[in-house]
Amino acid sequence: xxxxxxxxRRRAISSIPVLLxxxxxxxxxxxxxxxxxxxxYLLSIGGGDATVAQALRQAYGLDQSMFxxxxxxxxxxxxxxxxxxVAFGRPVFDLILERLPNTxxxxxxxxxxxxxxxxTLGIVAGAKPESLGDxxxxxxxxxxxxxxxxxxxxxxxxxxxxxxxWLPTSGIETIASDKTGLARVTDIAWxxxxxxxxxxxxxxxxxxxxxxxxxxxxxxxDFVLFARSKGLSRTRIVLRHVARNxxxxxxxxxxxxxxxxxxxxxxxxSIFAIPGFGRLAQEAVSGRDAPxxxxxxxxxxxxxxxxxxxxxxIYAALDPRIGASEPxx
Amino acid sequence: xxxxxxxxxxxxxxxxxxxxxxxxxxxARAQNAPSGGRLIVAAxxxxxxxxxxxxxxxxxxxxxxxxxxxxxxxxxESKDGLSPRLATSWEGSADGRSVTFKLREGVKWHDGKxxxxxxxxxxxxxxxxxLQNLGRLVFANLETVDTPDEATAxxxxxxxxxxxxxxxxxxxxxxxxPKHVYEGTDIATNPANTKxxxxxxxxxxxxxPGEYYRLTKNENYWSEGEPxxxxxxxxxxxxxxxxxxxxxxxxxxxAAFSAVPLTDLDRISKVPGxxxxxxxxxxxxxxxxxxxNHRRKELSDIKVRQAIAHxxxxxxxxxxxxxxxxxxSTGPVPKNAPEFYDADVPTYDxxxxxxxxxxxxxxxxxxxxxxxFSLKLRPAPYFNETRQFGDYLRQALxxxxxxxxxxxxxxxxxxxxxxxxxDFDLAVAPPVFRGDPAISTTILVQSxxxxxxxxxxxxxxxxxxxxxxxxxxxETVDTPARxxxxxxxxxxxxxxxxxxxxxxxxxxxxxxxxxxNVSNNPRxxxxxxxxxxxxx
Numbered sequence: 001x002x003x004x005x006x007x008x009r010r011r012a013i014s015s016i017p018v019l020l021x022x023x024x025x026x027x028x029x030x031x032x033x034x035x036x037x038x039x040x041y042l043l044s045i046g047g048g049d050a051t052v053a054q055a056l057r058q059a060y061g062l063d064q065s066m067f068x069x070x071x072x073x074x075x076x077x078x079x080x081x082x083x084x085x086v087a088f089g090r091p092v093f094d095l096i097l098e099r100l101p102n103t104x105x106x107x108x109x110x111x112x113x114x115x116x117x118x119x120t121l122g123i124v125a126g127a128k129p130e131s132l133g134d135x136x137x138x139x140x141x142x143x144x145x146x147x148x149x150x151x152x153x154x155x156x157x158x159x160x161x162x163x164x165x166w167l168p169t170s171g172i173e174t175i176a177s178d179k180t181g182l183a184r185v186t187d188i189a190w191x192x193x194x195x196x197x198x199x200x201x202x203x204x205x206x207x208x209x210x211x212x213x214x215x216x217x218x219x220x221x222d223f224v225l226f227a228r229s230k231g232l233s234r235t236r237i238v239l240r241h242v243a244r245n246x247x248x249x250x251x252x253x254x255x256x257x258x259x260x261x262x263x264x265x266x267x268x269x270s271i272f273a274i275p276g277f278g279r280l281a282q283e284a285v286s287g288r289d290a291p292x293x294x295x296x297x298x299x300x301x302x303x304x305x306x307x308x309x310x311x312x313x314i315y316a317a318l319d320p321r322i323g324a325s326e327p328x329x
Numbered sequence: 330x331x332x333x334x335x336x337x338x339x340x341x342x343x344x345x346x347x348x349x350x351x352x353x354x355x356x357a358r359a360q361n362a363p364s365g366g367r368l369i370v371a372a373x374x375x376x377x378x379x380x381x382x383x384x385x386x387x388x389x390x391x392x393x394x395x396x397x398x399x400x401x402x403x404x405x406e407s408k409d410g411l412s413p414r415l416a417t418s419w420e421g422s423a424d425g426r427s428v429t430f431k432l433r434e435g436v437k438w439h440d441g442k443x444x445x446x447x448x449x450x451x452x453x454x455x456x457x458x459x460l461q462n463l464g465r466l467v468f469a470n471l472e473t474v475d476t477p478d479e480a481t482a483x484x485x486x487x488x489x490x491x492x493x494x495x496x497x498x499x500x501x502x503x504x505x506x507p508k509h510v511y512e513g514t515d516i517a518t519n520p521a522n523t524k525x526x527x528x529x530x531x532x533x534x535x536x537x538p539g540e541y542y543r544l545t546k547n548e549n550y551w552s553e554g555e556p557x558x559x560x561x562x563x564x565x566x567x568x569x570x571x572x573x574x575x576x577x578x579x580x581x582x583x584a585a586f587s588a589v590p591l592t593d594l595d596r597i598s599k600v601p602g603x604x605x606x607x608x609x610x611x612x613x614x615x616x617x618x619x620x621x622n623h624r625r626k627e628l629s630d631i632k633v634r635q636a637i638a639h640x641x642x643x644x645x646x647x648x649x650x651x652x653x654x655x656x657x658s659t660g661p662v663p664k665n666a667p668e669f670y671d672a673d674v675p676t677y678d679x680x681x682x683x684x685x686x687x688x689x690x691x692x693x694x695x696x697x698x699x700x701x702f703s704l705k706l707r708p709a710p711y712f713n714e715t716r717q718f719g720d721y722l723r724q725a726l727x728x729x730x731x732x733x734x735x736x737x738x739x740x741x742x743x744x745x746x747x748x749x750x751x752d753f754d755l756a757v758a759p760p761v762f763r764g765d766p767a768i769s770t771t772i773l774v775q776s777x778x779x780x781x782x783x784x785x786x787x788x789x790x791x792x793x794x795x796x797x798x799x800x801x802x803x804e805t806v807d808t809p810a811r812x813x814x815x816x817x818x819x820x821x822x823x824x825x826x827x828x829x830x831x832x833x834x835x836x837x838x839x840x841x842x843x844x845x846n847v848s849n850n851p852r853x854x855x856x857x858x859x860x861x862x863x864x865x
Contacts, residue, residue, distance in 0.1 A: 034750075035741030042783050043711075043744050044376070046386040046761065047769065048462045050779040088538075089377040098538060154570060162577045169574045175369070175541045175564055271568045275539020279567065288741045 004313055011312070015305045022301045023077065023294055027070050030290050036062055037086045037288045044287075060086045073294065082295040087287030092295035095280060100299070102172055103277035106268070107261050109192060110199035111254070118204040119250055122211020126246065127238045129216045137208065145205035149264055153198040153271040160194060167193050170273035195272040199264060203257060210253050214246030221245070248319060255311035259304045362845045362862030364557050371572035371584040372563035375538065380522040381504035382456045385463045387613060387761075390855035391585070392563050393504070395544050396439075397527030400430060400449070400503040401496075403612045403764070403852040409496055410612075410668075412850070414857075415444070415505055415528060421492025425806030428484045428495055436551045438507045439532045446482040450474035451508035453484065456516060463768060467498045493808045497668075497765035500612070500852055530556035530859035540565055550859065557846075557862035573597055576839060582863070583840040583847070585854040590713065591652045594837060602842050607654060609848025610835030612764055613855070614663040617646070617655075617718060618773070619829040620747065620756040624789040627702055628754060632691040634826040637755075638677035639684035640729045641722065646832050650717045655834035660823040661770055662815065663762050663833040665851075671816040674823035684729045695730045704754040706733040710743055715757050718831070722757065749781045751789070760784050762833075766815050771799045774827040790827040 038056045042048045057063045061072070076083055082092040125137040161169040173179070173188045218224060219242060227237045266278030277296060284293035374388045381393040401419070404412035416430040436444040453474050457464030470490055475483040484495075505528070510521045525533040528551070531544035542563040546556055564581055566572050572588035575581040577600055589597060598605045619637070623629045643657035659676055662669045688694075693701040704726070708719025719735055726733045733755065738746060746752045763769050772778065776791030795818065802814040822828075838854065840847050845862040847853065 033742060034738065035743070035745035037741075039744040039749070039783075040741040043740050044374070044386070044388060045384045045462050047782070047784045049465060050782050052462065052465070053781050087377065095538075157570075157574055162574050165578055169578045169580055170566060170568075170571055171540065171564070175537075176535070176543050176560075176562055271571070273540075273564075273566050273568065273571055275537075275565070279539065286739060286741070 083291035085292040087289035113200040114203035118207025122208045125212040126215025141205035141208045218242040218245045255308045258307040366863035367560040369562045369581040395531040396525040401499040425489030430482045432480045445479040446476035449482040464502045555859040587836040589839045606838040609853030611851035614665045617832040636684040636687040642679040658830035660819040701730040703732040707753045708757040
């Protein structure tokens with residue numbers, strides 16, 4: 001337990017410079033893009049005269065120097081104030097709070113499913129390397145992994161929503177339906193089937209391949225040879241010895257993929273019209289909405305740091321060597 | 330439905346309604362249309378300020394026009410091309426110093442308070458003139474609004490103001506909002522800017538960000554028997570393929586503003602129960618224009634500009650890029666504005682040999698590699714078609730020895746590069762013709778506009794003659810005289826080529842057959858939909 005607490009404390013301290021770097025880099029990146037929030041807004045309303053543009057720049061604080069704005073933002077962030085979105089005219093915190101649950105639901109379900117399915121199928125494939133089953137699974141996973149997510153999303157939507165009409169084409173729930181309780185939960189689950197499948201299929205392929213590779217490697221290890229010579233059953237060897245050791249890199253992958261999935265959800269959220277985090281980020285960039293984009297990135301960074309912390313704790317549980325030799329602060 | 334026929338539209342606006350209603354049964358108004366039902370429509374943007382009195386843009390009108398009404402709406406059949414809404418009549422004085430509006434009586438706001446001339450006066454003086462993107466221009470000389478009684482509003486101007494301009498601008502600039510909600514508040518941040526209160530056929534009920542807007546029937550609407558629908562829902566579908574799929578799956582019933590891309594129309598038109606409609610955008614004509622930076626020595630030469638105009642195959646642009654849903658342009662005023670349109674202007678046929686000869690004449694002969702000079706070309710990214718035309722223009726210019734380098738950027742970056750930094754030689758722009766050349770057309774060629782004004786002349790062009798005509802038309806009260814000035818304007822623009830008009834287009838509506846009374850006015854998508862109905 002002590003070990004875990006130490007890990008958390010160390011991570012919390014080290015995440016501060018990480019967040020700071022993320023904020024400054026995002027700000028500079030958006031700053032280096034040509035055009036500002038006023039250009040984007042005037043375009044959306046079909047034009048405006050120079051006085052309007054100037055008044056807006058003043059109102060948005062865009063007439064101040066880059067450093068003044070960065071300082072203003074960073075200092076308010078230090079007070080846990082995410083600021084005001086210029087593109088939406090609302091507090092960034094409210095916007096994020098509104099969209100985050102949808103993305104977490106989408107990503108969470110996809111992660112659990114892809115990890116579960118991927119590792120199980122990976123065990124099946126890795127149980128007998130080079131067998132027919134292994135080859136079939138490897139081929140399928142390679143094909144799935146090569147498919148761009150937007151294409152898979154569109155194809156699934158055309159087949160199951162437009163042609164067969166089994167599932168809704170888009171949205172997070174039936175619009176203006178006044179559903180509550182269990183009916184609403186079922187409705188949301190129903191709407192998530194296609195987007196979650198699209199994300200799951202692609203990430204599942206990745207987990208499958210990593211698991212299978214790990215198993216293939218574990219088979220060559222001496223302890224496996226020893227287990228066999230002990231006369232253990234094949235199932236027992238596969239599950240207790242080979243799979244368990246192959247699981248370690250998979251857990252590492254899980255941490256890395258949680259960040260990649262945040263990115264991948266941008267596309268899926270647009271295709272399936274899910275009001276989530278990824279789509280918000282896309283709108284923030286096209287609206288040159290620096291406070292909103294930075295709010296999104298900071299929250300994403302905190303999420304990814306949090307997920308990786310959890311992964312490390314799991315890791316420590318899986319492999320007792322990890323964290324044992326931590327320097328005592 | 331076949332290809333958009335501009336001549337047919339022209340007929341309409343000329344008032345041949347009788348002929349047209351037999352020729353085109355779609356416009357036969359289904360007077361006995363059924364009542365009730367929920368119409369679900371695709372929306373692709375969520376404006377942060379939904380108040381059409383402040384933001385007069387199509388994105389806002391699409392949703393807000395059902396809730397907040399203007400004084401008058403564009404019409405195919407009525408006199409002056411206007412049908413009355415909150416105003417029942419309008420009359421300009423001979424000296425151009427005043428316009429008198431008679432207002433509709435017995436109209437109530439959605440919160441139950443009565444609508445009066447005070448609301449019109451407040452909207453005009455406190456919102457349209459100081460705050461609205463287009464009203465700032467149209468009502469620049471508005472001094473006061475007299476309200477002798479509750480049903481009369483007299484607009485008084487400090488300088489002669491053409492009643493023709495006011496009339497043409499009415500559908501766009503005159504959305505009336507309630508004085509009792511806005512008075513004494515900060516208008517720009519009033520909560521009613523997102524939760525609208527109007528007099529229209531639908532009330533604003535609910536907005537779920539990223540998902541939908543819900544409007545419900547106004548039971549006390551002033552027009553007897555309207556609206557027909559119980560609810561209108563604007564469902565946010567950001568993906569280009571989303572609207573088409575949702576229509577096919579019958580999750581939505583209508584997608585306007587070409588939400589279904591042109592390339593999908595052929596396929597979706599074959600789906601039973603779906604109709605494709607190219608009418609209903611006549612007063613929202615978009616123009617495909619090549620903007621020219623006259624600071625570039627080569628481009629300041631009229632022969633070079635003529636050569637570029639001759640190098641563009643307008644028929645190819647219309648047929649291949651717009652798949653026929655457009656018409657070739659002759660000048661800065663579209664054919665859809667028959668009140669102003671003048672066909673008798675210099676035109677530039679597709680003629681590569683002539684273009685090459687003009688460039689030789691101008692002294693820019695081909696170098697060893699066949700190139701005369703290089704240009705920086707920036708196509709606006711707002712439409713697929715503007716980007717595609719950028720690709721086409723590059724090839725067309727290559728054929729006459731001009732090497733155009735494409736610079737593609739996203740919207741905000743394009744905006745800044747062209748309209749603030751002037752970092753372009755040629756740009757492709759899609760300006761809108763808004764019913765009167767003075768609203769957003771003359772600004773494209775007028776000189777002396779400060780940098781940073783979007784969709785204006787930022788190419789450094791200046792013509793005393795043209796500036797003179799624009800200034801004169803701005804204060805010419807007599808309608809025929811003013812119209813004549815704009816005909817001159819067109820001739821000069823077409824001859825001197827401050828920019829090159831290539832094509833003009835309206836949008837496409839795709840709807841299920843069950844939706845009735847679609848596209849029955851020239852601004853249909855952004856009108857109030859009071860008579861739109863659903864066939865159950």
